Amino acid sequence: MPEFTWSSGSLVLAFAGGDNDPVRLCSMLPRGGADGPAETDQPLVELSAFGHGRFPGGFRHVDTVLGRSLRYVGHDVEGDRLTVRQHEPTLGLDVRSVVETTSPDSVRTWTEVTRTAGQGEGDVVLDFVSSFATGAVLPDSGAEVEDLDLVAGANDWVAESRWSTRPLREVGLARIDRELQHHAPRSRYHLTNRGSWSTGEALPTAVVTSRSSDYAMGFQVEHNGPWLHEIGETRTSLYVLASGPTDAEHQWSVRLTAGETFVTPAVGVAVVRGGADDAFGTLTAHRRGIRRQREADLSLPVVFNDYMNTLMGDPTTAKLIPLIEAAGKVGVDIFCIDAGWYADGTWWDSVGEWLPAADRFPGGLEEVLTAITDRGMAAGLWLEPEVIGVNSPLARTLPEEAFFSRGGIRLAEHGRHLLDLRHPAARGHVTAVVDRLVEGYGATFIKMDCNTMTGPGSDRGGIAPGHGLLEHNRVLLDWIDEIQARHPALLIESCASGAMRMDYATLSRLHLQSTSDQQDPVMYAPIAAAAPASILPEQAGNWAYPRTGTSTELFTLSLVNGVLGRMYLSGYLNVMTPAELALVQDAVAAHRALLPTLATSTPFWPLGLPGWEDGWVALGLRDADGGHLSVWRRPGAGAIVRLPVPHLRGTDVAVDAHFPRALDGWTADWDAAEGVLRVTVDDSIPADVASARVLRLTPA
Incomplete structure (x- = not known):
């Protein structure tokens, strides 16, 4: 097959293969970046069927016999869509990999498998088909797996959006001597969700970041049922694979008769020069690109x-x-x-x-x-x-x-x-x-x-x-x-x-x-702060349920939870004092002031995605005029926190109270040279009292 490239916005995807090899996606990088790894043996598509499994066998969804036997037929470009066509001769399968542009740095991809009429013998029962698979994960030819971290999220009832960042070597990818063993490692990282709750245990979005260079790859499975992420190593490269349901994990298989086609769930993929925030920002643009907005x-x-x-x-x-x-x-x-x-x-x-x-x-x-x-x-x-x-x-x-x-x-x-x-x-x-x-x-x-x-x-x-x-x-x-x-x-x-x-x-x-059924507003803080990593800010329905008779600080925090996102108000408004009702009205007004730019804003996290027990939590929404920042101090946290805001570094910034109307015990000092906001909570608010504010950042 001829090697070829395809451009999607600022991304350039390079494909390669041979007369005796399947097609491979061997590079996927922003235009103008360094070349990706020159060598990968990871096929573009992995698929297996009853009687046609893996070689060597194992738990991983790579090394499929049918995936290795695919051969290039051709490729077509129609507008912003690329279709790569391959054929599997043993069972008579036509396989199409579809990739379409969704934003300047992201694509959406899926796989279509058709049983060719008049080819192959016997029944074909597929038990796994990848939606996305690539060995083009390392940021450049000199990078190592040891340089990479995985950002992934657990999810559960009233404990949603619990993100963590861990080195790939710690999440399950064991280092072995490949030359001595004469084989690729068999270890893998995998994350899956089961049943009718698509995010009942885990989130379908993940990001791989590099500690040695500006590089991040984000991906999300777009399916309202079971799905799978898998990361591992081949003999020559690191691979990322994503799919819908599988036989091994979800009791899924499908029988194909002549002329029938199976289409996998789609996967969104973003590759950026930057870090996790940049990848999540690009996934935000991707989500807007695929949304069927009315x-x-x-x-x-x-x-x-x-x-x-x-x-x-x-x-x-x-x-x-x-x-x-x-x-x-x-x-x-x-x-x-x-x-x-x-x-x-x-x-x-x-x-x-x-x-x-x-x-x-x-x-x-x-x-x-x-x-x-x-x-x-x-x-x-x-x-x-x-x-x-x-x-x-x-x-x-x-x-x-x-x-x-x-x-x-x-x-x-x-x-x-x-x-x-x-x-x-x-x-x-x-x-x-x-x-x-x-x-x-x-x-x-x-x-x-x-x-x-x-x-x-x-x-x-x-x-x-x-x-x-x-x-x-x-x-x-x-x-x-x-x-x-x-x-x-x-x-x-x-x-x-x-x-x-x-x-x-x-x-x-x-x-x-x-975003949650969590009833404790202090525990809700990291859920509200992390929500835009999974969903658009304009779709993040965060509860704001102030309770009459609670302290002013807790009452305020309950409302802060709902300001950056979509305020989902509750609470016994009918028995609140005039001062409490006025604070609710101020919160609604502060939220409304954000709405004109909410659907074009980009999330960022000055402290990184929040840990479940973090004392300080912060979420920013960046817009054309600067942005807003919600900051929570939970009980036991210190009095001072430094909040990096890199996109405003070198700029004079006015920092004002957005909600409530006055900072009242909080101060915020901007260091333009470092691009850091220093927030201090004074002694008028005891350390065991939860407190929160929404700030407006306006470049001078």
């Missing part, structure tokens, strides 16, 4: 939700009316009634019909919704459309085929069955529910939750359970597209027990993402 999404409303630290799933007319009146006075755009509006008593395992509870609303739900609109707000409702409670009447009336099952037995987890949206009855039910909420009740905002993780998937129809889940996931995305086309003014929030479904297959479509 006219309704441009509004960026301030939402009040009655759940967190407030009604907690127990709304009634008597409880809601005072909250609605108070929310209307502080400048809220949407009032969302959260869980519980559909059941008269215990409701967890009886949900599914989504009809208003008569005992909760003696005058009807319409009375409450009218109260919302009469005060100048739009109405929102919580909904968990994908589940049917085990004690719901619908669990007995919907057809058996409308539910996830394994071995002919309907699955149940956490008191719920999961609807299989591949079935018309399931899809028809959830569509009718949304139509009724929008057309019957006038809802313009839906908080779409998913609190049930039902394992590997459904094997109904004799397919692998992982493929049943994959098909369901893809129908779910199609259904979301259909619903938003039917109701163009409807805004939908993604929520899954907080942020258990924080992926960009979902978020490329939806308006907002709940």
Whole structure:
């Protein structure tokens, strides 16, 4: 095959191969940078099938026999898209690697596998296909694995976005003498997520950085179900591989007949000259590039939700009316009634019909919704459309085929069955529910939750359970597209027990993402600060739930959590003192002042991504006029912190209080020569008191 290059924005991708070798992506660097490694034996695509595994065998998803047997057929360029075509002769597979430009320094890539009609014998059952694979990871030919760090994130209920930075040698890549052993190392780093929560245990985004040069590679799997990251070494290079579900980790496989095509989930990839912040900044641009933004999404409303630290799933007319009146006075755009509006008593395992509870609303739900609109707000409702409670009447009336099952037995987890949206009855039910909420009740905002993780998937129809889940996931995305086309003014929030479904297959479509269910505002600080590493600032729905009667500092911190991002307000506003309400109004106004530039801002972290127990936490949003900086001091931290802001080094900067209106016990001094902001908290705020401020940085 001829060696060839393809440019995507400022990135240059170089491909190579041979008559007896598969295509390899051997360099992927910004234009004008040093050449990448001249030699890599990592194929562009790895794939395996029953009867056609790996050589040598092992746990890794490289060294696949079919991947090694691929041969170049040709490549096509159409606009901002490259397609590399290869053929596998043993099974008669046509394999296409698609790469498209999403931002100046990022691409989106996936793999398409087609069983060629009239070629190969017997059944083909794929059990792994990579979406992205490259040996072009080292920043230059002189770099070593020992120079590289991995930035990756764990995720869990009320403990979301827990990032860490560790050397690759410490995360699992053991150093061996390759020449003495005559083989590549078999060790690997791998990160995976399982089931119907795409981010239930880990985040699908990671960054590889170099300590010896300005270089970072970031990547994210864009799938609303299981996925895999893998990093390891071949004989000649370091490789990065990413995919959707696999047989080994997720019980996924698919049988291909003649003419059938399987398409993998997409992976976004960014390569920059810089560090982790630069990679995350480029992934921010990438996310904006793939987002299917609608006219309704441009509004960026301030939402009040009655759940967190407030009604907690127990709304009634008597409880809601005072909250609605108070929310209307502080400048809220949407009032969302959260869980519980559909059941008269215990409701967890009886949900599914989504009809208003008569005992909760003696005058009807319409009375409450009218109260919302009469005060100048739009109405929102919580909904968990994908589940049917085990004690719901619908669990007995919907057809058996409308539910996830394994071995002919309907699955149940956490008191719920999961609807299989591949079935018309399931899809028809959830569509009718949304139509009724929008057309019957006038809802313009839906908080779409998913609190049930039902394992590997459904094997109904004799397919692998992982493929049943994959098909369901893809129908779910199609259904979301259909619903938003039917109701163009409807805004939908993604929520899954907080942020258990924080992926960009979902978020490329939806308006907002709940970043946590965490109820402690001090513990929320690192979650709010780290959220823009995974999602766009304009989609980061951070709870701000001040509690009346708490100290002014804690009250303020609770609001600071929501200012940089999308404020998701809650709390008993109706019983707050005038001073407390004034502080809430100031926070809403400070948040609104950010909205014109929020969707073009870029996140940065002066202290690095926050550790879960860090005393000082900081998040910045950089915009054309300078930027804003939220700074939290948690109990036990020192009185002084130095915050590097490299993009403003050498510039005179005015530092002002953005929220609250005065720094009150805080001082901030800018050192232009070093590009460092020195923040001090004086003795008027004791060290055991949590405190936070939002600062405005304006270049002179």
